Amino acid sequence: MPLVFVAGAGMTRIGRRSEPLPELMADAAQVALGEAGVETPDAIVVATMNPEEFLGDGNFASNVATHMGFADVPCLRIETATSSGAAAVYTGFAQVAAGLRRTVLVVGGEKMTHLATPRVSEIIGRSIDPYERAYGATMPALAGLVTRVLMSRQGTTAREIGQVAVKNHANGVRNAFAHFQQAVTLEEVLESRMVAEPLRLLHCCPISDGAAAVVLTADRGRVRVAGVGHGTDTLAVRHRRELTSFAATRAAAREAYAMAGFGPERVDVAEVHDAFAPFELISLEDLGLLPPGKAGRATLDGDTTLEGRLPVNPSGGLKARGHPLAATGIAQLVECVWQLTGRAAGRQVKDARRALAHSIGGLATNNWVILLEAS
Amino acid sequence: MIETIAASRCPRCEMVVAPPASYCPHHPVAMTPATLPGVGELVTFTTLHTPPEGFRSPLHIAIVELEGGGRFVCHGTGTQGLKIGAIVAIEAIDDIYYFSHLGALERARLFWRRAGHAGDRVNAIARSLAKRVWKGRQRAAS
Numbered sequence: 001m002p003l004v005f006v007a008g009a010g011m012t013r014i015g016r017r018s019e020p021l022p023e024l025m026a027d028a029a030q031v032a033l034g035e036a037g038v039e040t041p042d043a044i045v046v047a048t049m050n051p052e053e054f055l056g057d058g059n060f061a062s063n064v065a066t067h068m069g070f071a072d073v074p075c076l077r078i079e080t081a082t083s084s085g086a087a088a089v090y091t092g093f094a095q096v097a098a099g100l101r102r103t104v105l106v107v108g109g110e111k112m113t114h115l116a117t118p119r120v121s122e123i124i125g126r127s128i129d130p131y132e133r134a135y136g137a138t139m140p141a142l143a144g145l146v147t148r149v150l151m152s153r154q155g156t157t158a159r160e161i162g163q164v165a166v167k168n169h170a171n172g173v174r175n176a177f178a179h180f181q182q183a184v185t186l187e188e189v190l191e192s193r194m195v196a197e198p199l200r201l202l203h204c205c206p207i208s209d210g211a212a213a214v215v216l217t218a219d220r221g222r223v224r225v226a227g228v229g230h231g232t233d234t235l236a237v238r239h240r241r242e243l244t245s246f247a248a249t250r251a252a253a254r255e256a257y258a259m260a261g262f263g264p265e266r267v268d269v270a271e272v273h274d275a276f277a278p279f280e281l282i283s284l285e286d287l288g289l290l291p292p293g294k295a296g297r298a299t300l301d302g303d304t305t306l307e308g309r310l311p312v313n314p315s316g317g318l319k320a321r322g323h324p325l326a327a328t329g330i331a332q333l334v335e336c337v338w339q340l341t342g343r344a345a346g347r348q349v350k351d352a353r354r355a356l357a358h359s360i361g362g363l364a365t366n367n368w369v370i371l372l373e374a375s
Numbered sequence: 376m377i378e379t380i381a382a383s384r385c386p387r388c389e390m391v392v393a394p395p396a397s398y399c400p401h402h403p404v405a406m407t408p409a410t411l412p413g414v415g416e417l418v419t420f421t422t423l424h425t426p427p428e429g430f431r432s433p434l435h436i437a438i439v440e441l442e443g444g445g446r447f448v449c450h451g452t453g454t455q456g457l458k459i460g461a462i463v464a465i466e467a468i469d470d471i472y473y474f475s476h477l478g479a480l481e482r483a484r485l486f487w488r489r490a491g492h493a494g495d496r497v498n499a500i501a502r503s504l505a506k507r508v509w510k511g512r513q514r515a516a517s
Contacts, residue, residue, distance in 0.1 A: 118425070118427065118428055121427060122427055122428060125427065131394060131448065132448050135436055135448050135449065135450060135471075136423060136426050136427055136429075136430040136434050136436060136450075137436060137448070138423070138426075138427055140423070141421055141423050141436055144421030144422075144423075145419045145420070145421050145436070145438060146419070148419045148420060148421060148459065149418070149419045149459065152458075152459050153459065193424070194422075194424050195423070195424060195425065196421045196422070196423050196424075197421050197422040197424075197454075198421075199421075234400045234401075235400075236392075236400070237438070238438050238446040238447065238448050239390075239392060239400050239446065243418070243419065
């Protein structure tokens, strides 16, 4: 199997953007292609979650490719709900690893802020089991159900969960691409408006616009895709025995570590899917980066800060960098590439050689783990 | 009035899902129909303060582990004093399922009202009562 390298990585500033989505995606793609020294890739993989609903546009792979001047380049679109970006990276990785294409552009983006919040929640909520949705379940509702169990059965405290948001906002301050570049205090998190008990507003990621892109190639480069893992679970949350651990993350991690030939103990920096603050704690344990039951304490102790033993979400995570759905899985990789090549100015993790990106699709129905290694 | 909840069971792994499904979520085999008593243990619950369109705030949503195995999503009318592990009854109002927290008196009333028509359901309620008493004793002991 040919080795696969990341030749270029780029993203737009995340936040409220006025540009049309194809424009944002072209901006991110141009940065990645420019860095790779590639004018025209052999193929394009596009990730968008709901362009039909958010924008009223379909056939989005052709839409984006044509907009960028790549009408003659084979393109396709990939979707696994909120992890679509990571799924698109997998698709591009597979094309290169199989020897089908030499250089593939993977670009993902979403545009949502032009719609009112209830409408955005409803559109994202279509990724939930229809029966649960009929009872009013939204993403925050399901996350609230998970968080309640985490707190009453695992003993995770409100301060431990709140500290995730505090830490990720502190990192966002150092990231010029982040949606939120201001700090929040633990008191502000603990006193913010209740959204889905016991989940509060400042536990939740924002609604964001933005795009991110990577160029994957078989030509040797500075950063190699060491492993990609995919894990899945039931669409309905009620069909799961366990709510405080995500089987889809555990399966994805197992597969990625096996492909990479190294385990969690060798990961120097991680971008973790913190759409809701408690998910960072759950995921750190599912990924094997922290022992079961220890993520909350470790977060309070500062182990996951930029200066800590294992920096987590140096970009600010979904919480502060923002969560433009299908851009997120790719934006995580962009941050990892910057960390591994010493370009994360202001938030550089020292001597980072191996990075992990973790993306959750739906309520952990379709998750991905991608491992990058500096060569 | 204890409802009967329609469900289905996987002939291979015995997993029970409610409402019924054609296939088991984990096996490509047809499920067999099953019915469960509308009584169970509260797995988790939340209250939405800005519910989606078509719902009134505050919206209480719960997952209940029904006696007989399946987990069920339903609404509630309130969550004050409610704890995970509480035994709740499920009732359908206009085809929408709601849970309600049962006090000892209500539970006894339910028990006697059902006695006579549905032996299996009565057994389920009796089991739940026994479980509750047992849990109470455990709590008292600890």
